[in-house]
Every structure is written in C-alpha cells, then in structure tokens.
Amino acid sequence: MSDPGTRVEVHPTDDPVTSVVAIFGDVTTGSEPALMTAFGKAVDGGARTIVLDFAGLEYMNSGGIGLLVTLLVRAKRQGQRLLAVGLSDHYREIFSLIRLDEAIGIHVDTSAALAASRS
Amino acid sequence: MKGAPVVEPAAEPKDAGSWAHPVERLATTVIGAPDDAVTGRRAAGPVQGFGQMWQKTFRVRLDGVQSSRAVMAMWKDEFPTFWPKSAKFYAPLAGIAPGEVALLDMKPIPGSPVRFSTGVLVIYADDESFTFMTPEGHILSAWITFSTYEDGDVTVVQVQALERPSDPIDELGYMLGGNRLNSRFWEETLRTLARHVGTSDPVVETTVVCVDRQRQWRYVRNLRRSATIHSMMRTASAPGRWVAGLVRGRN
Numbered sequence: 624m625s626d627p628g629t630r631v632e633v634h635p636t637d638d639p640v641t642s643v644v645a646i647f648g649d650v651t652t653g654s655e656p657a658l659m660t661a662f663g664k665a666v667d668g669g670a671r672t673i674v675l676d677f678a679g680l681e682y683m684n685s686g687g688i689g690l691l692v693t694l695l696v697r698a699k700r701q702g703q704r705l706l707a708v709g710l711s712d713h714y715r716e717i718f719s720l721i722r723l724d725e726a727i728g729i730h731v732d733t734s735a736a737l738a739a740s741r742s
Numbered sequence: 743m744k745g746a747p748v749v750e751p752a753a754e755p756k757d758a759g760s761w762a763h764p765v766e767r768l769a770t771t772v773i774g775a776p777d778d779a780v781t782g783r784r785a786a787g788p789v790q791g792f793g794q795m796w797q798k799t800f801r802v803r804l805d806g807v808q809s810s811r812a813v814m815a816m817w818k819d820e821f822p823t824f825w826p827k828s829a830k831f832y833a834p835l836a837g838i839a840p841g842e843v844a845l846l847d848m849k850p851i852p853g854s855p856v857r858f859s860t861g862v863l864v865i866y867a868d869d870e871s872f873t874f875m876t877p878e879g880h881i882l883s884a885w886i887t888f889s890t891y892e893d894g895d896v897t898v899v900q901v902q903a904l905e906r907p908s909d910p911i912d913e914l915g916y917m918l919g920g921n922r923l924n925s926r927f928w929e930e931t932l933r934t935l936a937r938h939v940g941t942s943d944p945v946v947e948t949t950v951v952c953v954d955r956q957r958q959w960r961y962v963r964n965l966r967r968s969a970t971i972h973s974m975m976r977t978a979s980a981p982g983r984w985v986a987g988l989v990r991g992r993n
Contacts, residue, residue, distance in 0.1 A: 682756040685866040685873035685887050689797075689904050692788060696795060696954045713755050720764040720865060721875065721885070726789045 626653030628682070631661040635668065636733065641740050642670035643733055647679035650687030662694060671703055672740040674733055678709030688721055695726055704728075706736040760868040762841035768863055768877055770843035775832040779969060780843055780861035783877040791883030791906025792961040793913035795954035798925060800901045802932040803893070805941040810890040810897045811869050813939060817888065817899070818872065824935045826927055840867050844874075856977045858969050862886075876908075879967035881920070883908045899935060901928045904953075909964040911971065913957065925950060 628649035633642055642665035646658070665673050675691075698705045706728045710718065718724040730736040767782050788795050804813065817824070818838045822831035829848035836842050845861040858881065862874035871889035876882055884905035891898055907913040907920070916924075929946045936944030965971070 684757060684760065684868065685871065685885065686889075686902075688866075689885060689887065689902070692904060693797070693953060695789075700954070700956075711755070713758060713761075716764050717761050720762055720785075721787050722785070722789055723787075 625656045626651045629654035629657045630679075631657045633661050633664045633668070636674070636737060638672075638737055638740065640669060640671040641674060641737060642668060642672075643674045643676050645676040645679060648681055650680060650683040650690065652686030652690060654687060655690055655693075658690060658694060659697075662697070666701065666703065672706060672736075673698060673703060674706045674708055674730075674736045674740070675727075676709045676733065677707060677711075677714055680709075680711075680714060683714065683717070688717070688723070691723065691727075695723075704740065706730060706739060708732050708736050757868075760840060760866055762863065762865050765841070768843050768861070770845055770861065771835040772832045772843070772845045772861075773835070775845040775859075776847055777859035778845060778861075779859040779879060779972070780845060780877045783879060783967070785863045785865070785875045786878045786880070786883045786908070786964075787875050787885050788883055788904045788906045790878075790961060790964075792909045792958055792964055793907030793916060794952055794957060795904065795906045796921070797951045797953050798901075798903045798905070798928070799949040800925070800928045800932055801947045802899050802936045802941070802944050804897045804899060804936055804939055804944075808897045808939060810892045813897055813899060814870055814890040816939070817890070817935065818867070820938075824931050824938065826930045826934075829927070834864075838864055838867055838872050840864055843877075855980075856973050858973045860969050878964070879908070879969045879972070881908060881912045881915070881970060882906065882924070883961075883964075899932060901932060903928070906954075906958070908961075909968050909970075910962060911965065911968060915970065921950075 626649055630647040632645045635642055644661045644665055695705055708730050728739060730739055769781050822833055825831050832845040834842035834844050842864045843861055848858050860880045861877055865875045866873040871887055873885055873887040876884045882905040884903055886903045889900045907916040925948060932946050933944045
C-alpha cells in the first residue's frame with residue numbers, strides 16, 4: 624500500500640557520482656515504493672553517493688524510520704554512501720534519538736554534502 | 743512608528759508530539775520491578791547491533807468490525823497482560839508514551855533458571871502505533887513497532903521488528919534457536935490479544951526476512967554490556983549468594 628502523501632524527486636549534481644533524492648510530504652512504511660524507485664533511478668544513473676534532502680519533509684512516523692534503515696542497508700550492500708541534508712531541528716533530534724546519525728552523515732545543505740562526498 | 747517585524751513561528755511538525763526527545767542516558771519511572779538494568783544506559787537500535795539484521799512481521803486479523811484506534815488504545819493500556827508467561831513487562835507510570843522507559847524481566851528459554859532484566863524506550867507513540875527501542879545490553883538491538891489498521895471491514899493488529907542480535911554470543915544464541923523462540927513470543931502475544939477481543943481461532947501470519955547478512959564487527963565490543971553474560975553469571979552465583987545470606991542471617 625503506497626502513501627499518497629509522499630513525493631520523491633531525483634536531481635543530478637555537478638558531481639557525476641552524486642545524486643540528490645529530495646523527499647516531500649510524508650515518510651511512512653507506505654513510502655517504500657516511491658523512495659526505493661527514486662533510489663534505484665539515482666543508482667542506475669551512476670551515483671555512488673546519494674544525498675537525501677529532507678527539506679520538504681512534513682511528517683515521519685516510526686515506519687518511515689524503518690524504511691530509512693532498509694535503504695541504508697541496501698546502499699551499504701551496493702557500496703554506496705548515504706548523506707542527509709535539509710533536516711529541521713525536529714528531525715535532526717529524531718535522527719539523534721534513534722542514533723541514525725551514527726550511520727548517515729548529516730550536513731547543512733547539498734553543497735556541504737557534496738564537499739563531504741569528495742573527501 | 744513602525745513596529746518590530748512580526749516573525750511567524752515555524753509550524754510545528756505534525757508528528758512533533760509523537761516522538762520522544764533524545765536522551766543521553768535512559769531513566770525509568772517503573773516501580774516494583776525486581777531489577778533495573780536500564781537506568782544509565784543508552785538506547786541502541788539495529789544500527790548499533792552486531793549480528794545479521796532481520797525484519798519480522800506478525801499480523802493477526804480480528805473477527806468482527808472493531809475500530810483499529812479502539813484496539814490500539816486498549817493494547818497500550820493492557821499491554822503487559824498479553825505477554826507470554828515467560829516474561830513480565832513493568833509499565834512506566836505514564837504508560838506507553840514517548841520517552842517513557844519500561845522494564846522487562848524475562849526467561850529467554852522458558853523453564854530455564856536464567857532470567858534477563860532489561861527494558862525498552864518508547865521512542866514513538868500515536869493513536870495507531872507505538873515503537874520500542876532496546877537499551878544497550880539487551881539481547882537484540884531493535885526497534886519494534888506495534889500497530890493497528892483497518893483492511894476493508896477487518897482490523898489488523900501487527901508487530902514489526904527490525905532487529906540484530908547485539909553481540910557475538912547473542913548472535914550464536916539467535917542462530918541456535920533464539921530467532922524461532924523470539925518469533926513464537928510475538929505470535930503468542932498476538933494470539934492472546936486477538937482472543938481477548940473476541941477472535942475465537944486467531945491465525946497469526948508471520949514473515950521473517952534477513953535484510954542484512956553482514957555482521958557488524960565494529961560492534962563486537964557490545965559484549966561488555968551483555969545482559970546474557972550478566973544474567974548467566976548472576977544465575978551461576980545464586981547458590982553462593984543464598985549461602986552467604988544464610989550465614990549473615992545467623993550472625
């Protein structure tokens with residue numbers, strides 16, 4: 624069952640091996656088809672680093688967090704790196720609460736994430 | 743004269759009241775538990791575990807038309823009563839609410855003398871679901887989400903766990919039967935709940951998927967806080983403590 628409140632866009636960056644996956648609206652278990660399709664599209668385009676842009680995130684429940692971990696496992700298995708940008712203070716707190724910030728690098732914006740991905 | 747510019751406060755996220763706030767160390771309000779092996783520890787989810795990562799989903803469909811929210815409210819209120827007899831859940835004073843820490847006392851192998859004292863942090867709770875995160879030292883580094891939803895005319899009750907055994911000993915135990923025992927625990931819990939709300943012959947649908955076969959060797963040091971080791975040592979030293987107690991009583 625897909626979540627109609629989720630919208631995901633894939634954007635290329637100046638770096639050919641980095642793509643931005645911008646998430647809008649809700650992230651719940653039902654966001655899996657949209658998020659996994661976008662991730663697959665970014666990877667098929669040659670991305671080795673995926674920057675998840677949460678600036679448009681409006682709602683996330685614990686099912687959504689589980690989905691992010693599944694995405695993290697998939698990225699790790701394929702040798703890709705996940706970074707996060709655009710997190711509000713609230714969502715940054717949640718990443719800290721569940722200690723997801725130990726596995727996904729958090730940056731202020733895409734240019735900071737791009738700089739980190741090159742390092 | 744111009745007034746100061748009006749700054750609109752940022753809209754509060756819809757989920758703001760459902761999430762716990764981060765804490766460096768856990769603390770509980772539980773009264774009456776035999777042991778508190780949680781206070782002072784950090785929470786640890788599947789990202790911090792050692793073993794392979796499993797996603798387990800248990801579902802039961804309830805007979806008759808019942809509101810999923812009403813079932814969820816009842817489940818939260820009476821949560822400990824649905825657990826198998828091998829485990830006891832000590833609810834925090836405020837009940838199952840974001841940021842609360844419950845304590846658990848359980849026999850990992852029913853009938854064995856070994857008991858584990860551990861707990862869970864409620865990281866998320868709303869009208870349709872709540873999620874536990876385990877503390878360091880727990881056998882599993884996990885998030886467990888309990889939810890109810892309506893599928894047509896039927897209310898479905900679900901437990902979904904994302905878990906890794908916390909350390910190499912726990913991983914071995916999990917491989918040697920712990921995985922199956924853990925599944926049985928949740929299946930029995932859901933059957934008890936379903937019978938409680940009038941489902942005479944509940945059928946639990948179980949899906950178990952290994953989502954990450956890699957072991958996270960950087961977390962091998964989780965052994966230092968292993969509840970398994972502490973509980974086994976405590977059980978092994980129980981006769982000595984009993985004799986010491988007798989001697990102290992005579993003096």
